[in-house]
Structure formats: C-alpha cells, structure tokens
Amino acid sequence: MFGKKKKKEATAVKEQTDAWLEPEAAHDEHSENPLQNLDKQPDWIDQEEEEGQLSVDVYQEGGNIIVKSTIAGIEPEDVDISITNDMLTIRGERKQEKTQHGRDYFFQECYWGAFSRSIILPVEVDVKKIDATIKNGILTIVLPKIEQKSKKSIKVKEEE
Numbered sequence: 001m002f003g004k005k006k007k008k009e010a011t012a013v014k015e016q017t018d019a020w021l022e023p024e025a026a027h028d029e030h031s032e033n034p035l036q037n038l039d040k041q042p043d044w045i046d047q048e049e050e051e052g053q054l055s056v057d058v059y060q061e062g063g064n065i066i067v068k069s070t071i072a073g074i075e076p077e078d079v080d081i082s083i084t085n086d087m088l089t090i091r092g093e094r095k096q097e098k099t100q101h102g103r104d105y106f107f108q109e110c111y112w113g114a115f116s117r118s119i120i121l122p123v124e125v126d127v128k129k130i131d132a133t134i135k136n137g138i139l140t141i142v143l144p145k146i147e148q149k150s151k152k153s154i155k156v157k158e159e160e
Contacts, residue, residue: 051114053116056119058119067140070137071134089117
C-alpha cells in the first residue's frame, strides 16, 4: 500500500512537470509557467505615462541656495515652482510641436511631456524672497537663507 501511494504521487508530479514543460503550456494564459510572459508588457504600464525627471545643480553662494536646471523649450508660464517646509518642487511640461507621423527619424531622444523634481533643501530659506528666472533655457532659482540667530552665552553667577 505504501509503494502504491508513492508511485501515485510520483505520477502526479511527472504529469504536472510535463504539462509545465510542453510548448502549448507557454501559450496558455492560465499556465503556471512563471517565465511564459517575460516578453509581454504588463497592462498597467500603458495606463500611466512616466514623468520625466529634471537634472539639477544645487549650491550655495553667499547667503543664498542656488538651484539651476536645463529646461530648454519651456515657457515661464509652463513651469510651477512650489515650496513646502524644506522641500522645493519644480514641475512642468515640455509640449511637442506636432506629432509628425511618417517621419523617418535617425534618432529620437528628446523628452516630451510632464516632468518634475523635488529637492530637500539643506537649510531654511525665506520663502517670501525666492526668485526664479529662465535665460537661454536655464532655470535659476535663488533661495535666500534665513539668517541663523546668533547664539548668546549666559554666564551663571553664584547668588550670595
């Protein structure tokens, strides 16, 4: 009886293995083969367009934090800059002129679409004095640092 049970289990395992390895199983969407759809793109990828990320330079100069980024092809009104606590966020959209179907591209590397970048600021800044300009495709944001209050030492005296 013990031998029959082992043989039955071995037969079931072999049948499952054979079914998994058969070429037809690779085309069956209900197959348990985890490798069958590696070349297929998941449905959720088409549903959400990926947002581009800006490259930035962040440095200090005197009493200011300076943020620079290349955003060629963007009008000033298409850029949104916000600051919340110690987080600076730059958002915008680079709009493509017209979609030209049938163009015979040699290269197509330019990014078109929405972009954003959030930066944690290293120090507190005066949000009322932030200035942003675009010149020759370079966005420059000047964030004045809040002056740190001077530390005063208090000498402790012995009371008589």
